[in-house]
Amino acid sequence: MHIKVFTTKSCPYCQKLREFLENNHLAYEELDVANSENLDEMIKISEGHQGLPFMVISDDEGGVAKIEGCDEGMLTKLFKDLSC
Numbered sequence: 001m002h003i004k005v006f007t008t009k010s011c012p013y014c015q016k017l018r019e020f021l022e023n024n025h026l027a028y029e030e031l032d033v034a035n036s037e038n039l040d041e042m043i044k045i046s047e048g049h050q051g052l053p054f055m056v057i058s059d060d061e062g063g064v065a066k067i068e069g070c071d072e073g074m075l076t077k078l079f080k081d082l083s084c
Contacts, residue, residue: 001082003028006042006054014053017070024079028055057082 003021005028007014021028031038033052046054049068057065059082067075 001060002058004056004058005030006033006038006046006052007031008033008052011052013070016072017053017055017075020070020072020075024076026079 033039
């Protein structure tokens, strides 16, 4: 599983997502959208959405989940389901 997270340094929801991932020992790649190349990539992947944080989860079988925001309950369930 590969987790890519688009964030900004000043976004409190982005910080909440970082803490969730770290507390659950989930490795992730973080891309700061203050960098225009990262922003362009996020807009392309998200099909135009610009809400933060934005996360892309790819599994080994080619499945992809795209998640905007940080709902800890939903994330807990999602990662539990993915680990089965």
